[in-house]
Amino acid sequence: MKLAILGYGKMGKTVEEIASSRNHEIVYITSDELDIDQLKKADVAIDFSIPEAAFTNVTSCLEHKVSIVSGTTGWLNQYEEAVEVCKSESGRFLYASNFSIGVNVFFELNSHLAKMMSGLKEYKVKLKEIHHLEKKDAPSGTAISLADQIINESNYQTWNHPPQNDKFSIGIEAEREEGVFGFHDVIYDSGIDTISISHNAKSRKGFAHGAVIAAEWILKQDKGVYSMKDVLQLNSTT
Secondary structure, X not given: OEEEEEOOXXXXXXXXXXXXXXXXXXXXXXXXXXXXXXHOOXXXXXEOOOHHHHHHHHHHHHHOOOEEEEOOOOOHHHHHHHHHHHHHOOOEEEEOOOOOHHHHHHXXXXXXXXXHHOOOOOOEEEEEEEEOOOOOOOOOHXXXXXXXXXXXXXXXXXXXXXXXXXXXXXXXXXXXXXXXXXXXXXXXXXXXXXXXEEEEOOOOHHHHHHHHXXXXXXXXXXXXXXXXXXXHOOOOOO
């Protein structure tokens, strides 16, 4: 496939490495304002840019018939608008807060555990995430996805960062440490015991590999809006 990489930081460079190793042609790379003529050379674009650029990157691709896979977090207040653009332009759009195969399995475990714990009121749930110093948004998109999944399966109504003392909200702690690629912990705590599940990323390669897999996959699909759950054919046990 002919691939555009939007956002050429550490993730973008890792995407380039993985895509090249899978014999894909990189036709356009940018971290700046889009050159539409260059963008239109691509079959699909992978976006790991910054929150301020993500919506423009996604909608520009859709408006110019380039399929788009986005992993940029921190812009989801405009996600539904992007979905509407995808529908009106009959495009292909896939967003994921995390492309790691392991994290997407973790998402399924999280939903299942949340359903199991929903009736056990003696447990209070909280989330903790740790990322590298360069990560701009907090909490992470992955942590927000985990919280939203729990809300869908329980009586919790919202999440808060930093955590607040509210029985209907899920507190999210976010820390930034050098050299941490992504750690997420879901903790159910009571006066008697603690139950937790966690995921720890060892490198960026898992995220980049998943994004390239998603780009390969989306080109074979009908027009529409997709997620990594579609790519990996993960059927929730909840």
